[in-house]
Amino acid sequence: MSALVPLLVLLPLLGAATALVLGAHRRAQVLVSALTLTVVTVLSAILLVYVDQVGPVVVDVGGWDAPFGIVLVADRLAMIMVLIAALMLLGVLLFAAGQGIADGDRETPVSIFHPTYLVLAAGLFDAFIAGDLFNLYVGFEMLLSASYVLLTLAGTGARIRAGVTYIIVSLTSSIIFLASIAFIYAATGTVTMALIAERVRDLPADVQLILCISLLVAFCIKAAVFPMSFWLPDSYPTAPAPVTAVFAGLLTKVGVYAIIRTDTVMFTDVDIDIPLMVVALLTLLIGILGALAQADIKRLLSFTLVSHIGYMIFGIAIGSQAALAATIFYIVHHIIVQTTLFLATGLVERVGGTTSINRVGGILKASPLVSVLFFIGAMNLGGIPPFSGFLGKVGLFEAGVALGTPLSYMLIAAGAATSLLTLYALVRVWNMVFWRPSGDVEGYSSPLLDSLRENPDDPGGTVRTKSVPRLMLAATTGMVALTVALTIFAGPLFDLASRTAADFDSPSTYVEAVFPEATP
Amino acid sequence: MTASATLILLMAVLYAVGITVMLERSLTRVLIGFMLVGNATNLLILLVSGPNGTAPIVTGTSADETMADPVPQVLMLTAIVINFGITAFVLALIYRSWWLAQLGDQGDAVPDQHTDDTEAATDATFDAVDLDDAAIQKILADSNEHPDEPDRGLEEKR
Numbered sequence: 001m002s003a004l005v006p007l008l009v010l011l012p013l014l015g016a017a018t019a020l021v022l023g024a025h026r027r028a029q030v031l032v033s034a035l036t037l038t039v040v041t042v043l044s045a046i047l048l049v050y051v052d053q054v055g056p057v058v059v060d061v062g063g064w065d066a067p068f069g070i071v072l073v074a075d076r077l078a079m080i081m082v083l084i085a086a087l088m089l090l091g092v093l094l095f096a097a098g099q100g101i102a103d104g105d106r107e108t109p110v111s112i113f114h115p116t117y118l119v120l121a122a123g124l125f126d127a128f129i130a131g132d133l134f135n136l137y138v139g140f141e142m143l144l145s146a147s148y149v150l151l152t153l154a155g156t157g158a159r160i161r162a163g164v165t166y167i168i169v170s171l172t173s174s175i176i177f178l179a180s181i182a183f184i185y186a187a188t189g190t191v192t193m194a195l196i197a198e199r200v201r202d203l204p205a206d207v208q209l210i211l212c213i214s215l216l217v218a219f220c221i222k223a224a225v226f227p228m229s230f231w232l233p234d235s236y237p238t239a240p241a242p243v244t245a246v247f248a249g250l251l252t253k254v255g256v257y258a259i260i261r262t263d264t265v266m267f268t269d270v271d272i273d274i275p276l277m278v279v280a281l282l283t284l285l286i287g288i289l290g291a292l293a294q295a296d297i298k299r300l301l302s303f304t305l306v307s308h309i310g311y312m313i314f315g316i317a318i319g320s321q322a323a324l325a326a327t328i329f330y331i332v333h334h335i336i337v338q339t340t341l342f343l344a345t346g347l348v349e350r351v352g353g354t355t356s357i358n359r360v361g362g363i364l365k366a367s368p369l370v371s372v373l374f375f376i377g378a379m380n381l382g383g384i385p386p387f388s389g390f391l392g393k394v395g396l397f398e399a400g401v402a403l404g405t406p407l408s409y410m411l412i413a414a415g416a417a418t419s420l421l422t423l424y425a426l427v428r429v430w431n432m433v434f435w436r437p438s439g440d441v442e443g444y445s446s447p448l449l450d451s452l453r454e455n456p457d458d459p460g461g462t463v464r465t466k467s468v469p470r471l472m473l474a475a476t477t478g479m480v481a482l483t484v485a486l487t488i489f490a491g492p493l494f495d496l497a498s499r500t501a502a503d504f505d506s507p508s509t510y511v512e513a514v515f516p517e518a519t520p
Numbered sequence: 521m522t523a524s525a526t527l528i529l530l531m532a533v534l535y536a537v538g539i540t541v542m543l544e545r546s547l548t549r550v551l552i553g554f555m556l557v558g559n560a561t562n563l564l565i566l567l568v569s570g571p572n573g574t575a576p577i578v579t580g581t582s583a584d585e586t587m588a589d590p591v592p593q594v595l596m597l598t599a600i601v602i603n604f605g606i607t608a609f610v611l612a613l614i615y616r617s618w619w620l621a622q623l624g625d626q627g628d629a630v631p632d633q634h635t636d637d638t639e640a641a642t643d644a645t646f647d648a649v650d651l652d653d654a655a656i657q658k659i660l661a662d663s664n665e666h667p668d669e670p671d672r673g674l675e676e677k678r
Contacts, residue, residue: 134595134598138602141602145602145605148606148609148613149609152613152616155616155620160616160617160620161617163613164547164613164617167609167610167613168550171554171606172542175557175558175561178561178565178599179561179564181565181595182561182564182565182568182592182595183568185565185591185592185595186567191591191595
């Protein structure tokens, strides 16, 4: 089994090299990328089942034992994240392939897109299975470098402007991360997470707090937690639809994953729950209020993305086993639903010619299937029972009630309000874009639409509408089916999430997996 | 733990200058600031590695106290390579944004020149790219220049 773990990173990198060599053959590139991601998906599913039944798999890369060598740790949380990420990447790849075949690859320059996409995948998987803080940094840099290229694909003025903001913010967070690693190495003499967890307890409380906060600042920028969230809604919506979908679904969640690792494995003694809760409260409310003021669906979804990160931070701040289980379930739910909604928006853009709710209407009549796909995703994100969004929130709120402090009740209230406001924003999109007859768009006025902010980079008007290829529809339908499956199989999944959270209850599980005998 | 005061001072100056320059509006200055801050962080890693020592090469014998700590050096090397790659990318980005600025409002319109192309036209373009190598070979063969032979013009001058 331990031979399979490095393959998760190795295969996408080899696939990227192959795809680059095959630059002139578009279809062969698609085949290589799809095949690579399918194999990784199967591998991660096998590993998840194995890890769930037997226990964490630890691989010493290069044959050196920890803490001298690099370790890869595949525990339940890591494998859940890898499996979901691989599924999302595969679905979005098929969507992008459908779009590429239909548009003659003008939207996605053929020789660059697939290799970069696979490097992004390798970076994601590496970050998830890294057992060592510096390897986590390398994983982050891999996925960020790939994301810079994907975000500025085709190099139009709007994308360069958005890309500059994104790149500079990411560079800043990377530098903070690297400096934190240096501080942690100075204080503990290691970068292996399991050993940091052991040694950090002997440090003075103040030093622990500084180390923990410097790491959290770096990760909060990546996870777009308020007040470090301003960059996200400006940079994501300008990218091509498949790229935005992957970024929205996965990149912020890597930050959340790193926060979970920091808070539950490395710095278990540091008590920063109250500041985290305050930050979660502000993220929830300010994010969703931003979403209400947007006329562009992609920008609106970007703001809801920021807002819903608040739920995850809330769960991490509570820190009980039930809260962490709900957080893990919510992360899985949110990755799938957010990616699906961005893909559905990509389809709306093809059918309607724009994503501004002021200038498009009648999609329900023009394409009922696209409407249904968007509707299911929207209801799920809004937290309508019986969808998984509702289940995740109920789990979080129960854990919040169990904690019972005034702040946690405030967060529950804010969480419920955010859920309703998300629903309000998405139902307005439904009314305007889908339900409103296309004849009514000209000269339509409504208090609902007053004072909405358009996307500043949007040239205005509608562009030529395009046909919706079957492959794009199939990919989106598959993803929607996955969100529904998440609801149907919520019971077993919640059990898995609970077992994952139980691993953190005694941080020694992780440490013992890396150091079976005794910590050096 | 002892550390060199000179290095600490240098690191502090690099951080201060780097952050100040990063706050400028111009993208080129932001890049220079990023490079300075990146190098300051590398110095920080070097500083935390502890006192100087001999080369940490273990051949059969166990590690001893006089050896330098190799791990921070590995971290620094990796960080330098990553910063180098990102610097190259940002330079390309700066060039592209300068190019767009030169074109003014037309900048965004340039990539759209193929909007009205049909599928057949696109395929023809892609085919043409594939045939580039053959075309170059043909032009080289037809031309009067023979790069492999010594330059006659130069010899005549002598």
